[in-house]
Amino acid sequence: MASMPKFSTVISWLIYSVPIYIFVLNPLLQQVVPKPVSSLWDANYASDDWDDSAPGLNLTDDSFISPEDGVPLNCAGEPAGYKVHLLSRTPLILYIENFLSDEEADHLVDTSLNKYTPSIVYDGFTERVDPNKRLSDRALLDRDDTVRCLEDRARAFQGWRPHLYIERMWAQRYNASGHYRHHYDWTGSLARGGDRLSTFMVYLAADCEGGGTNFPRLQMPAGKQWCRFLECEDEQSEAEGGAGEGWDRATSKKDGITFKPIKGNAVFWENLRPDGTGYTETWHAAYPVTSGTKVGLNIWSWYQPPKRRR
Ligand SMILES: O=C(O)CCC(=O)C(=O)O
Numbered sequence: 001m002a003s004m005p006k007f008s009t010v011i012s013w014l015i016y017s018v019p020i021y022i023f024v025l026n027p028l029l030q031q032v033v034p035k036p037v038s039s040l041w042d043a044n045y046a047s048d049d050w051d052d053s054a055p056g057l058n059l060t061d062d063s064f065i066s067p068e069d070g071v072p073l074n075c076a077g078e079p080a081g082y083k084v085h086l087l088s089r090t091p092l093i094l095y096i097e098n099f100l101s102d103e104e105a106d107h108l109v110d111t112s113l114n115k116y117t118p119s120i121v122y123d124g125f126t127e128r129v130d131p132n133k134r135l136s137d138r139a140l141l142d143r144d145d146t147v148r149c150l151e152d153r154a155r156a157f158q159g160w161r162p163h164l165y166i167e168r169m170w171a172q173r174y175n176a177s178g179h180y181r182h183h184y185d186w187t188g189s190l191a192r193g194g195d196r197l198s199t200f201m202v203y204l205a206a207d208c209e210g211g212g213t214n215f216p217r218l219q220m221p222a223g224k225q226w227c228r229f230l231e232c233e234d235e236q237s238e239a240e241g242g243a244g245e246g247w248d249r250a251t252s253k254k255d256g257i258t259f260k261p262i263k264g265n266a267v268f269w270e271n272l273r274p275d276g277t278g279y280t281e282t283w284h285a286a287y288p289v290t291s292g293t294k295v296g297l298n299i300w301s302w303y304q305p306p307k308r309r310r
């Protein structure tokens with residue numbers, strides 16, 4: 001029968017095994033067994049790439065963010081209810097009928113009237129007016145009762161998610177030949193301080209021809225019912241097809257999907273993957289308005305993960 005090891009031998013094994021575990025075994029295991037992927041959807045998400053020296057979003061800048069400041073809501077003109085239709089799970093894309101009542105949409109159009117200035121584009125460094133890329137006017141909306149109710153609706157729609165900050169709302173007006181070429185709403189800046197997690201593209205006025213919101217990398221869903229909200233091949237007119245010189249636009253609906261501007265309705269999509277990188281499927285444009293006027297409303301939600309104390 002094998003004899004039991006001596007007590008002193010067991011103690012010396014233990015003394016040797018602790019540094020072996022710390023300096024050899026544990027680092028090896030970390031290489032072999034992957035760490036769980038950190039996800040924006042984890043309640044305690046903090047990006048490993050977070051740059052602690054980065055300034056982050058300026059959450060006190062109320063020309064940029066709409067802080068939750070406890071002002072009581074008065075939502076008298078809100079719609080009786082809205083209907084939601086799932087277009088895509090990954091990325092999440094939802095179509096919302098009656099997100100705004102006619103009364104709310106008209107009110108926002110009226111209050112924006114004397115505030116418009118030419119829209120700008122941002123290339124990561126500078127902001128400038130570039131009518132080739134973006135031809136429209138935009139108006140920063142006052143945070144009146146209607147806007148505050150809408151902020152609240154946008155937060156509720158997204159499950160009152162923590163670390164989410166609603167950007168101040170802008171109305172955007174396109175007259176004939178107004179457009180916004182293909183772009184992303186996200187910038188890939190999560191690790192540097194926050195990025196646009198989601199977009200609501202709301203149509204406030206749509207007395208126009210053309211002006212659809214195009215996603216060239218998305219596929220037409222199967223159901224014919226979608227033709228209420230999306231341009232469908234058999235109903236596309238010549239006028240809608242002629243987006244103009246320099247546009248990456250096929251003359252058929254092979255070119256992804258295009259939402260018709262319909263007053264009060266909205267398209268909602270998530271811009272960021274669970275790991276914080278941007279979905280390339282969200283590449284989109286506002287096709288040129290060929291006649292009349294379209295007014296849109298952007299509701300962007302920023303996400304800034306809580307800072308990790310290293
Ligand atoms: O007006 C549209 O259809 C899209 C606008 C847009 O993409 C934007 O303002 O970022």
Ligand SMILES: [Fe+2]
Nearest residue numbers: 183184185284
């Ligand atoms: Fe956009």
